[in-house]
Amino acid sequence: MCSPRTLRLCEKFFVFLLCGSALPAAPTFYHDVLPILQKRCQECHRPGEVAPMAFLTYRQTRPWAKAIRESVLLKKMPPWFAEPGYGPFSNDRSLSQPEIDTLVHWAESGAPEGNVKESPPARPWVNGWNIAAPDAVLTMPRPFPIPASGELDYQYIVLPGGFSEDQWVEAAEMRPGNRSVVHHAVVYVREPGSTWLRDAKPGVPYVPPGQTPRERLVAGITTSEILLVYSPGNVPEQWPPGLAKLIKAGSDLVLETHYTPNGHATSDRSKLGLVFARTPPSQRVMTLQMGNDRFLIPPGHPHYAVSVRGTLPNDATLLGYFPHMHLRGQSFEYNLVERGSARRPLLRVTPYNFYWQLFYRLATPLPLKAGTELEFVGYFDNSRRNPNNPDPEEAVRFGPQSREEMMIGFFDVAVDPHMDKAAFFLRPGTQ
Ligand code: HEC
Incomplete structure (x- = not known):
């Protein structure tokens, strides 16, 4: 039997012959859609993360059904730009064709809710982080003021690590205090004895001296190890088991931040979370x-x-x-x-x-x-x-x-x- 709804759907797809028992039932939110959202979308589409709206519940997601259809068909979402055929990549978040078909079919069937009893368990997230609960959190001591407009030099903020022993880091995440102005940031490990940025006071944003922006940039270039690069939409650093980055005892962490004014005078106070390996890595x-x-x-x-x-x-x-x-x-x-x-x-x-x-x-x-x-x-x-x-x-x-x-x-x-x-x-x- 063709219900009026499936009939409309059939017409749309020119698959009249499939009507009847062969047409799969429309996917529902709890049974088919939510598992995909949990796996591929919620890392960004949940409160406090980079996307402007959350997709945790039916009520939050339902108004976006059409936009979801559109963005997955155009491959605008989830963001992923590696051409197929390379890798494979462990953080490849692109959707498989069956996943795209499910989201599209769901949106075109009127985005049915289905039975809440068929809902998968909520995916656990650490509030405020995308890594496991951090063992150490380093925060800029003071907010950095960002004017409404203009260009800012890269700011270097030295955060003393305060580690008396070597630390192996198995996951690290930088959280901007104000995403709209933190264009990107690189976090460096400055080992003890390094003379890099030696005139910078701990915690105080610093611009290496130089006449031109290029000279200042070159003065900021360092051979220090990079702990991580923050840019919007990147998953935080989480190295495979047995692999870790080293922060030597006595090291400082240096935040190199590119702030881009957003039209309103504001400020930022970013922080860095570190998860330490329990055993030395191989x-x-x-x-x-x-x-x-x-x-x-x-x-x-x-x-x-x-x-x-x-x-x-x-x-x-x-x-x-x-x-x-x-x-x-x-x-x-x-x-x-x-x-x-x-x-x-x-x-x-x-x-x-x-x-x-x-x-x-x-x-x-x-x-x-x-x-x-x-x-x-x-x-x-x-x-x-x-x-x-x-x-x-x-x-x-x-x-x-x-x-x-x-x-x-x-x-x-x-x-x-x-x-x-x-x-x-x-x-x-x-x-
Ligand atoms: C890496 C982070 C990230 C992931 C993963 C992600 N999104 Fe998004 N999404 C965003 C951001 C940020 C925006 C708003 C800015 C933009 O449109 O680029 C957005 C916007 C959207 C929009 C609105 C587009 C519009 O036209 O207004 C839809 C719909 C959407 N996402 C669906 C999805 C779906 C479905 C998934 C999973 C299959 C997903 N997103 C995964 C970050 C993400």
């Missing part, structure tokens, strides 16, 4: 980067390639990728250069989306030998056709502000737990 995680800061993107160019190549100084196991460009970023590639200069593509991020800078974590880490050659290529669209382009007339160079550009491929590797960053860059045979 490998140490380090975040490396390779980028190109000597480019000039011609005005109006629709597809300008900027590349960088380098060889790995020591053996390392590749764990994942984090490409970084600004508003003219169009796509980003990570390649292995094989003998005879053949390329083995590792990742294609297309389209690159400035507003969703994501980490792509390999489900199966890739062991690489010392001497392996890596090549990263960023493509930029400086034409009028790029709706995010601040000025297609401009010839664009490297710089910290969003109207300037960057081309950096970050990547995480696992190495021997006794290796440190300086030692990693000593090439065997050159010591």
